[in-house]
Amino acid sequence: MSPDTFRTGQPLAWTYHRGSADAPLTMPEAVSPPLPSREDPTAPWVPLPPGPELASPLSELVRDRVSCRDFLDQSISLPELATLLRIGYGSTGTTAGGPLYVVDRAVPSGGGLYPLEVSVLARSVDGLPAGVYHYVPLADGLERIRDHPVPASLVTRLFLGQRWAAEAAAIMVLSAVCARSLVKYGDRGYRYLLLEAGHVAQNLVLATTGLGLGAVTLGGFVDDELSVLLRLDAEAEIVLYGAAVGRPSPGDRTARRALGRLAGG
Template sequence: MTGNEEAGPGRKGAGQEFMERTKYRYIGKSDQQRGVPQPPLELPADPARPIIDLPRPDSPGIPLVDLREAMEQRTSIRSYAHESLALEELGFLLWCTQGVKTIHGNLATLRTVPSAGARHAFETYILANDVDGLEPGLYRYLALSHRLQLIETDPTLALRMTAACFDQQFLLRSGAVFLWTAVPYRMTWRYGERGYRDLHLDAGHVCQNLYLAAEAVGCGVCAIAAFDDDAMNELLGINGKAQFLIYLATVGKRD
């Protein structure tokens, strides 16, 4: 028996069950079709926590880059220079990965990345290790207003996050870590259980934008999919069901 046969249809695991149960024939009516009001476009900001305005993404300090050149140079980079990220650069990268171009009332947003049905089910968190103008700590990107909200400044957070990513030490050496969490009901409200497939597709769109945009500001990126889900969700203060970590990536100045 070949390796392909061993991993084929005869061996049903959780992944194959997921693909089977999310086929359209099992979905039924979505909450949108039932007339249930849709969830908010963004989690509300905490009025008790500080909010930081970000520079506009068209800041004159951000150079233009040729798309073909960016695609040719794009690669995963785990070694970074001992150089801080500028706040303008972080704001640019946030806008390129979840920036809002148009808001259609409380119904939908059009952003710099595609999303199934314009559902945009992600929240972006930033672990700032070395960003000019930011105290090291955890922040959440408020995409609708292009601002950051401080979550916490626990000095052990970066170490604990590295441990939860199975001790991938380059996380500590990065200028910042982008963490994308999914709020699944934003997607499943329209697409039912099929929406969980769309969440993972959307994560790829977002991270690729980060890789390409980083070329404009002399940064390297490395996506991380290996992490302890429960430990990371706990570090972010989310419950792993209504909101869970789906993907993360380090960013730092090229060495």
């Protein structure tokens, strides 16, 4: 393989990669404190109940995790969803040291800025009406964005024909308020957004494994239309990643992967 395959084969990706290289650690125009989250105090509010704890050690969760594309037509519970959200991107406590007061979170974040937001497309969650929600970690609850079910056909189209997305009980979508990080790190901060989304997604899929649920991550979607559904300002907050969660069908790892569905089988 030619050493310049990346540069010549994917010039747009190469341009981004090189354009965000060698950036200063902190931009001189960096400001503090960071931009606030996008909470809406007028939105209907759903406090999250206590959720089940994970009993399995990390080594078992890593070993047993598998991408699930074959979900049962069964609901998950609101306490289960609460556990997933808290482990995915929740607040884990506070640390006080001298004049500093730090809210600890479930994943590392460049500069402690936590630019990500989590939305939930709830299809079948016991105790939560079907609709679209926004997770507010520091208040430990959900804001209702849309109070009607999202049609399965629309979900399938939004996620580029991945039918298993519409069959899951819920889809968690990660988005990033770009300025929250890029004001400090410039163009290189975009890399940090992607890294942080990966941290959150790994937490989510390991937590689903620990709860006996199934999950598959979703990197393919129609950006602009999904942004409209989530009521995002697409010029300020961008969709990065998703994870579909539900009750897995019986069977071994191969059956749950349902690889034939990738080829339309």
